[in-house]
Amino acid sequence: MGEVRILPPEVRSLIAAGEVVERPANVVKELVENALDAEARKIEIETLGAGKKLIKVRDNGRGILKEDLPKVIEEGATSKIGGVEDLYSIGSYGFRGEALHSIAKVSKLTIRSRHFSEGRGGELYAVGGEVKRISEIAHPVGTTVSVEELFFNLPARLKFLKSNRTERKAITETVVAYALAKPDVAFYLEQEGKVVLDLKPAVRDERIVEIFNLDYTPDHSVAETDIGSAEIFYYSNYRSNKFFVFLNGRPIYNKEIQTYLRNKLGYRTLAVLFLEIPPYLVDVNVHPRKEEVKFLRERKVLELIGNLFGKKQRTPSAVDILKSSLKVEYETEPSLEFEILGQIEETLIVAYRKGFVYFFDQHLLDEVAKFDLHGDETKACKSSLKAGQKLSKEEMEALLKRWEELGEPRTCPHGRPLYYKLPVEEIFKKLDRRW
Ligand code: ADP
Ligand code: MG
Numbered sequence: 001m002g003e004v005r006i007l008p009p010e011v012r013s014l015i016a017a018g019e020v021v022e023r024p025a026n027v028v029k030e031l032v033e034n035a036l037d038a039e040a041r042k043i044e045i046e047t048l049g050a051g052k053k054l055i056k057v058r059d060n061g062r063g064i065l066k067e068d069l070p071k072v073i074e075e076g077a078t079s080k081i082g083g084v085e086d087l088y089s090i091g092s093y094g095f096r097g098e099a100l101h102s103i104a105k106v107s108k109l110t111i112r113s114r115h116f117s118e119g120r121g122g123e124l125y126a127v128g129g130e131v132k133r134i135s136e137i138a139h140p141v142g143t144t145v146s147v148e149e150l151f152f153n154l155p156a157r158l159k160f161l162k163s164n165r166t167e168r169k170a171i172t173e174t175v176v177a178y179a180l181a182k183p184d185v186a187f188y189l190e191q192e193g194k195v196v197l198d199l200k201p202a203v204r205d206e207r208i209v210e211i212f213n214l215d216y217t218p219d220h221s222v223a224e225t226d227i228g229s230a231e232i233f234y235y236s237n238y239r240s241n242k243f244f245v246f247l248n249g250r251p252i253y254n255k256e257i258q259t260y261l262r263n264k265l266g267y268r269t270l271a272v273l274f275l276e277i278p279p280y281l282v283d284v285n286v287h288p289r290k291e292e293v294k295f296l297r298e299r300k301v302l303e304l305i306g307n308l309f310g311k312k313q314r315t316p317s318a319v320d321i322l323k324s325s326l327k328v329e330y331e332t333e334p335s336l337e338f339e340i341l342g343q344i345e346e347t348l349i350v351a352y353r354k355g356f357v358y359f360f361d362q363h364l365l366d367e368v369a370k371f372d373l374h375g376d377e378t379k380a381c382k383s384s385l386k387a388g389q390k391l392s393k394e395e396m397e398a399l400l401k402r403w404e405e406l407g408e409p410r411t412c413p414h415g416r417p418l419y420y421k422l423p424v425e426e427i428f429k430k431l432d433r434r435w
Pocket of ligand 2: 030033034093094095099100
């Protein structure tokens, strides 16, 4: 007898289900997507035991017809028309009817729902994918899905999970991503009985401010080219760098975009980027759960994103190089938008522009200018103007002008922030004065 044997179909389908659903956060993602596809205006998520004990998602969407209830956990059951090419379409999140089937296979699943056209609701209870009970119940219009004891029949998968803290964090990040994608939908997340998010319907920038508890509204920019459109919200002076990218409303990950944003915005920026690009320009075969995305015309996509930041980086001319030392006078033009307010401890340049007071590190400011000219980190750093040097107003203006011309970088070549900015509005608030 040979050594190869064929696994029985039940085992194979269990393995397949464990591949669609690898961790609790994947379940949350699928259930939230379904709620959004059902046009819910409010989605409440509750988890216990980092999602291993319970994941409960309740929505006020259109609900499931009683007669459809037993069908929804069958393989390939979907009410959403589409094919694989629809993956990145703007229509719906669901496309192949495998989520509920897979979740049912590896958990104890209860679906309670009432369709908007029906007077009573229905309840389905299944263990390991096998329907144990279907009954009529009272339920408001909408759907409540409870997933208990995830992976109870796949112990190997349970062992593979990370710490509860990490799994909880992944759940929060998943909900945050969809809350960013759909600011007009209310989201509520409770983990181990504690409220993590409670978000009222809002517009994009309000939602960002609320989720990340920002002091002021992020910067905003839009761009459009022949391949699509982009909108970005970014907030510097954040405690770390965090970039969220959405493609046609879906959270995605793309390494090139991440790198691009980090180089452009620095290491202390929170940015939320929305791309609308035709689905046929997206390579759909990269990631089975469609999280990592490749673009067929990547340069074009990066160019579109680049347009969000306006001014192009200028290549220095011979004249620039001659002017590169601060000892040489910079010429200043009256077009500088900054109003120089002064210098603090011969280290910081303080300036005002459009509702913000900026504090620049004069050493770093000079360093980026030099770096741009020489393209050499160590040389730039050594020859830079050090802190502790008194500057004239003209010198400060020249430095800021140069910084503007460089496209207003946020960090020096080593990743240190160049400046800190404070909204004047905040200062007025602190002084109890209306702005
Ligand atoms: P897909 O989303 O790809 O269609 P799923 O397995 O996630 O596949 O869901 C199967 C079907 O169950 C959906 O097409 C939809 O008809 C129904 N369904 C699932 N969740 C909900 C919900 N929260 N509200 C209304 N219908 C739902
Ligand atoms: Mg789905």
